[in-house]
Amino acid sequence: MVDIPYEGIAGIPPAEVPDVELYHPRSWWTRYVFSQDAKVIAVQYALTASAIGLVALVLSWLMRLQLGFPGTFSFIDANQYLQFITMHGMIMVIYLLTALFLGGFGNYLIPLMVGARDMVFPYVNMLSYWVYLLAVLVLASTFFVPGGPTGAGWTLYPPQAILSGTPGQDWGIILMMSSLILFIIGFTMGGLNYVVTVLQARTRGMTLMRLPLTVWGIFTATVMALLAFPALFVASVMLLLDRLLGTSFFMPSLVEMGTLSKYGGGSPLLFQHLFWFFGHPEVYIVALPAFGIVSDLISTHARKNIFGYRMMVWAIVAIGALSFIVWAHHMYVSGMFPQFGYFFATTTLIIAIPTAIKVYNWVLTLWRGDIHLRVPMLFALGFIITFVNGGLTGLFLGNVVVDVPLSDTMFVVAHFHMVMGVAPIMVVLGAIYHWYPKVTGRMLNDVLGKFHFWVTFLGAYLIFFPMHYLGLLGVPRRYFELGDAAFIPPSAHSLNAFISIVALTVGFSQMVFLFNLTWSLFKGEAAGGNPWRATTLEWQTPETPPGHGNWGKELPVVYRWAYDYSVPGAAEDFIPQNQPPRATRLVQGAAS
Amino acid sequence: MSAIILFLTVIALIAGWWLSQQRLTAKPWLEEGPAGDFPGGDAMTWPAAKIGLGVFLAVASALFVLFISAYSMRMNVVDWRALPVPRLLWLNTGVLVLSSVALQWSYMAARRDDADGVMVGLLAGGVAAVIFLAGQLLAWQQLNAAGYFVASNPANSFFYLLTAVHGLHLTGGLVALGRTSAKVWRGAGIADLRLSVELCTIYWHFLLLVWLVLLGLLTGWTDNFVDICRQLLS
Numbered sequence: 001m002v003d004i005p006y007e008g009i010a011g012i013p014p015a016e017v018p019d020v021e022l023y024h025p026r027s028w029w030t031r032y033v034f035s036q037d038a039k040v041i042a043v044q045y046a047l048t049a050s051a052i053g054l055v056a057l058v059l060s061w062l063m064r065l066q067l068g069f070p071g072t073f074s075f076i077d078a079n080q081y082l083q084f085i086t087m088h089g090m091i092m093v094i095y096l097l098t099a100l101f102l103g104g105f106g107n108y109l110i111p112l113m114v115g116a117r118d119m120v121f122p123y124v125n126m127l128s129y130w131v132y133l134l135a136v137l138v139l140a141s142t143f144f145v146p147g148g149p150t151g152a153g154w155t156l157y158p159p160q161a162i163l164s165g166t167p168g169q170d171w172g173i174i175l176m177m178s179s180l181i182l183f184i185i186g187f188t189m190g191g192l193n194y195v196v197t198v199l200q201a202r203t204r205g206m207t208l209m210r211l212p213l214t215v216w217g218i219f220t221a222t223v224m225a226l227l228a229f230p231a232l233f234v235a236s237v238m239l240l241l242d243r244l245l246g247t248s249f250f251m252p253s254l255v256e257m258g259t260l261s262k263y264g265g266g267s268p269l270l271f272q273h274l275f276w277f278f279g280h281p282e283v284y285i286v287a288l289p290a291f292g293i294v295s296d297l298i299s300t301h302a303r304k305n306i307f308g309y310r311m312m313v314w315a316i317v318a319i320g321a322l323s324f325i326v327w328a329h330h331m332y333v334s335g336m337f338p339q340f341g342y343f344f345a346t347t348t349l350i351i352a353i354p355t356a357i358k359v360y361n362w363v364l365t366l367w368r369g370d371i372h373l374r375v376p377m378l379f380a381l382g383f384i385i386t387f388v389n390g391g392l393t394g395l396f397l398g399n400v401v402v403d404v405p406l407s408d409t410m411f412v413v414a415h416f417h418m419v420m421g422v423a424p425i426m427v428v429l430g431a432i433y434h435w436y437p438k439v440t441g442r443m444l445n446d447v448l449g450k451f452h453f454w455v456t457f458l459g460a461y462l463i464f465f466p467m468h469y470l471g472l473l474g475v476p477r478r479y480f481e482l483g484d485a486a487f488i489p490p491s492a493h494s495l496n497a498f499i500s501i502v503a504l505t506v507g508f509s510q511m512v513f514l515f516n517l518t519w520s521l522f523k524g525e526a527a528g529g530n531p532w533r534a535t536t537l538e539w540q541t542p543e544t545p546p547g548h549g550n551w552g553k554e555l556p557v558v559y560r561w562a563y564d565y566s567v568p569g570a571a572e573d574f575i576p577q578n579q580p581p582r583a584t585r586l587v588q589g590a591a592s
Numbered sequence: 593m594s595a596i597i598l599f600l601t602v603i604a605l606i607a608g609w610w611l612s613q614q615r616l617t618a619k620p621w622l623e624e625g626p627a628g629d630f631p632g633g634d635a636m637t638w639p640a641a642k643i644g645l646g647v648f649l650a651v652a653s654a655l656f657v658l659f660i661s662a663y664s665m666r667m668n669v670v671d672w673r674a675l676p677v678p679r680l681l682w683l684n685t686g687v688l689v690l691s692s693v694a695l696q697w698s699y700m701a702a703r704r705d706d707a708d709g710v711m712v713g714l715l716a717g718g719v720a721a722v723i724f725l726a727g728q729l730l731a732w733q734q735l736n737a738a739g740y741f742v743a744s745n746p747a748n749s750f751f752y753l754l755t756a757v758h759g760l761h762l763t764g765g766l767v768a769l770g771r772t773s774a775k776v777w778r779g780a781g782i783a784d785l786r787l788s789v790e791l792c793t794i795y796w797h798f799l800l801l802v803w804l805v806l807l808g809l810l811t812g813w814t815d816n817f818v819d820i821c822r823q824l825l826s
Contacts, residue, residue: 120640120644121640121641188648188651191651192647192648192651195647196640196643196644196647199635199636199643200635200636200638200640200643201635201640202634202635203635204626204634205626206635207614207615207618207620207634208614208615208616209614209615209616209618209620210620223607226647226650226651226654227600227603227650227651227654230651230654230655231654231658233655233658234655234658234659234662237753237757238662241742241749241753245743245749246743247742247743247746247749248671248743248746248749249662249666249746249749262743264671265669265670265671265672265746266666266669267665267666267669270665270666273593273665274658274661274662277593277596277658305621309620309621310616310617310618310619313616314616317611321604325597557626559624559625559626560620560623560624560625561620561623563621564621581624581625
């Protein structure tokens with residue numbers, strides 16, 4: 001073994017990727033409002049999504065008040081209850097989680113993590129946000145139109161979604177469909193940016209296999225969303241035409257309010273196919289960015305490289321592909337050809353394999369790591385536990401014979417809240433604690449953060465664990481009140497009251513988080529450029545918060561993968577991606 | 593849903609082929625050093641706009657294929673009464689083909705650095721596209737006059753819906769075409785224009801292809817084709 005000088009370094013030009021001409025804002029308006037800077041757009045997305053998400057949170061409190069204490073609150077009637085359910089589900093899945101992960105984290109992290117100055121189409125990116133905002137406003141307006149928002153359930157199944165008797169039949173359903181169509185148009189604009197930026201604007205040295213898993217997760221989820229959202233678009237347009245023009249794409253002939261309706265021959269099952277062709281990939285559109293982000297949180301805060309990086313990448317791609325052929329496991333009781341069910345049960349169980357690989361790899365990354373139990377890490381751990389939990393009940397529901405008795409019970413509600421409600425929210429919160437210092441330059445308060453974590457984590461379990469039990473008893477979901485059914489014991493009612501009290505408590509504890517976000521913005525401890533001593537590029541920017549154009553004069557050059565933590569023999573326990581190899585390198589056998 | 597599954601298989605094959613070029617089996621933890629040491633996996637060198645158009649075409653194709661999937665599922669219900677396709681559609685198709693040819697001509701002129709040729713091609717293509725759209729509206733009017741209303745039968749509903757979606761895509765294309773023409777008008781350098789003209793041309797050919805597929809569907813040719821394939825297979 002002999003030291004020989006490594007000559008490759010000096011000759012490498014700093015950036016071979018042609019530098020782009022940046023758009024420069026000229027006024028306060030174009031800097032902070034009609035901004036084309038991905039970082040500002042990201043914050044706009046995140047704030048809008050959180051604001052409408054808070055509305056959905058309040059709706060869940062109202063539902064819990066009714067479920068826990070039926071008959072006590074006279075301001076909630078059966079129609080409103082259905083409207084609350086519908087809006088809560090739709091907002092949380094699409095307008096909060098999808099927008100926050102892809103529009104919020106995607107916009108902020110993709111250009112920084114791949115070493116680009118901005119998204120490749122900044123103007124389209126700006127339009128994407130404004131169309132999204134319009135979609136949110138149209139959605140929110142349904143609370144104020146005559147008849148109120150639609151109460152068709154977030155799946156909006158025809159025929160009931162557009163028939164009289166369903167609340168919001170006048171304006172609610174029309175505006176809901178219009179809002180979804182706008183959302184999809186806006187998302188497509190953003191999605192083109194995320195995909196092309198990852199494909200084309202990576203800095204020199206950033207090969208695909210050096211990308212942080214966060215980018216892999218967001219990238220794959222965006223590709224999926226671009227292919228899956230058209231299905232919702234098609235379903236929305238056709239349902240809108242059924243409602244407005246009286247076509248019969250989905251509407252069968254039926255008697256409405258005692259008279260034969262104008263509809264005939266349509267297929268409600270067709271809507272379900274289209275809806276779930278979007279709806280199931282949607283679960284992974286939310287989950288894959290969460291998978292990616294949590295991988296980076298765990299690796300950074302356990303000071304250890306991610307276990308099985310290649311497997312992680314392959315698993316993300318495999319999950320993305322498989323998630324397109326499982327949709328009908330949402331339709332076992334829809335009346336479709338029953339033997340289809342077994343095909344979809346099989347594919348559903350197969351998707352558990354790459355998912356399990358990811359879970360094992362997270363745990364193995366933690367194994368003998370130098371675990372720092374900081375708030376982002378706590379949330380990451382909370383995610384793993386919650387996700388495993390929700391995933392296991394998914395195996396129950398993925399099997400036709402188990403699903404049939406459990407479908408439309410609280411068991412389903414518990415399952416999907418665990419797996420795609422609480423688990424991704426854990427990641428969102430952990431990610432906010434992790435990247436807030438980069439976005440604002442200040443740390444979030446640690447004590448408040450830990451309080452927030454423990455109340456949220458334990459509370460989520462107190463809320464959703466008992467729901468599994470209620471579901472096994474046969475307590476149905478979506479019911480305004482349970483009445484005097486023989487199979488529902490009195491204890492179920494007290495359990496419901498308990499869940500409601502915890503839900504309200506957890507809900508209010510989020511105000512601590514909001515306070516922390518606001519207070520730390522002004523009074524938080526200064527963070528410095530790289531408070532977590534992380535390797536990825538966004539922590540290596542010359543300024544914090546990163547300035548317009550992200551990097552100084554020259555784009556960074558990447559020399560290594562994103563997980564060089566605790567490398568033996570290195571001076572520090574992390575080596576940033578843009579740090580060149582040592583000027584001398586040990587070369588085995590060079591002497592001989 | 594077999595149409596969309598087939599389409600996604602094609603997308604998956606393309607994605608799989610691309611990923612196979614990206615050294616996904618590399619062991620990045622062993623590969624310290626500048627990227628040049630390890631071939632493959634660099635960022636794409638195509639212009640961003642071209643990649644963006646490619647991705648957009650995939651999304652738009654998914655949209656049309658999903659409409660076709662819905663069409664093929666809905667048409668099996670007994671109340672389906674196929675509507676007579678207006679003769680005018682054949683004329684419209686011819687005009688759309690001309691529009692595509694004109695843009696191709698414009699693109700070739702751009703490659704020859706012939707600014708006048710580019711302008712003529714763009715204008716001819718744009719005018720032909722507008723005539724096509726007007727022709728489609730006329731076809732709607734003829735159907736309406738003959739009593740084939742949008743809600744009277746699902747076949748009619750799909751006819752109006754599919755032609756409308758295709759027309760809206762073409763209208764969007766006209767906006768891009770207008771902006772490109774404006775650039776030529778202002779006398780932008782031919783090198784700047786080449787990419788814009790190329791992208792418009794690709795989009796036009798794509799919409800022509802979509803229209804031919806839709807026409808096959810609406811006239812019932814696709815059914816016959818699928819039947820023949822079935823017979824061959826069985």
